Amino acid sequence: MIRVRFAPSPTGYLHVGGARTALFNFLFARKHGGRFILRIEDTDRERSRKEYEEKIIQDLKWLGLDWDEGPYYQSQRFETYRRYAEKLLSQGKAYYCFCTSEELEAERQKAISEGRPYKYSGKCRSIPPQEARRRVEQGEAASIRFKMDDGEFYYEDLIRGRVEFDLSLFGDFVIMRSNGIPSYNFAVVIDDHEMGITHVIRGEDHISNTPKQIKVYQALGWEPPEFAHLPMVLGPDRSRLSKRHGATAVFQFRQEGFLAEALVNYLALLGWSCGEKEIMSLKEMIDCFHLERVSKAGAVFDHQKLRWVNHRHMESLPPEELARRLKEFASLPHDLEFLTFAVSKLREEAYTLKELKEALERELNYSPGERISPEEVSVVEAFLQELEEGKSVKEALKGASKKTGKRGRELYHPLRVALTGRGSGPDLAFLVELVERGSERGYTLSPAERIRNYLKWLSRA
């Protein structure tokens, strides 16, 4: 059975690159009836924070990427890593290293000054194991290093095909620090093996770790999983997406008023596509998903495209559902029936829930802004008189038209300006109904109040 995992380190918020990795794992698992596992890689005690972990979990849930197992925590598995490190030591596949950080730093500086890439010299490899053990038992600090091979190496990546390496560039790497904390490259192998992971799907930044990990699998006599490395998410300047390109954290997009399904839809398009079809539900993405169809080329995060995708999802939601989302997003006091009516039209121009909220506020918080000519004022006055005689808006329009002889734009323009404060905006019949419905509920001024306000403002301004 297919088993995949998402393994975030809780050292920051879930960003779009991480969310895309989670999504592709999720899609792959759902497509093949496999299992999707969540593992928190919290071995870095200094940088890991509970707050980040909670946020990551919250964001994954919000995106609808629910997992079948976990979260598992690496911080609760130190004993397991130690056991396997011992095993490698006893088989002579790893060794104790007593080099201090000062010594290692000196090695590194030397390499830099000689212009060659740094790798560990392998100095402690030659210490006889019994002697090394005695020194450790006497309390000397030691890390454990893995004996890395030399020579040519390759593996078959499901996305990138054959990937080749020169192992002589790697050097013996630390699998267990002197404080008993495992390194990423070690813990990840132990966990992926013990958790029965069949496919490791992750960002391309981990390609260079893959040979180290495969070597550890082999040293422990285990079959490595398949690897699939996803292209990087890039900013508009084609450098790796980062904070300086603007919002990158999932929660920021949520705050900006993007719908979870729209963000998920857009993330799916970063490095993958389902033919021409761009707007998809999660179900459609699952049906269409193929790892083999993921591109090798970096994917540019396009904020405008995300807005468009969001707009399309907002347009296709049933209005009641969009109203419910808006109410929750903006903590609005208005009733759902009213909001349903409001969003049915206002969504035409809104690309996010935030813009939808702003559009609603603009219509409800009446404030006069534009002036009209004295001739137009007479139309508005005639209309107001009709309203004050108890006519409905529709009848009042007819009456005003008859009294002033104005029709079409000459009739509607002044009324729009007086009623909404602005010379342009959504369909006037809709706005009038919105104002009527809103004023019945006490959300806004009535049409007559608005016009009186307007005329007062005009005479004062």
Ligand code: GLU
């Ligand atoms: N904790 C690692 C990261 O967040 C996971 C890498 C992997 O998937 O192996 O980058």
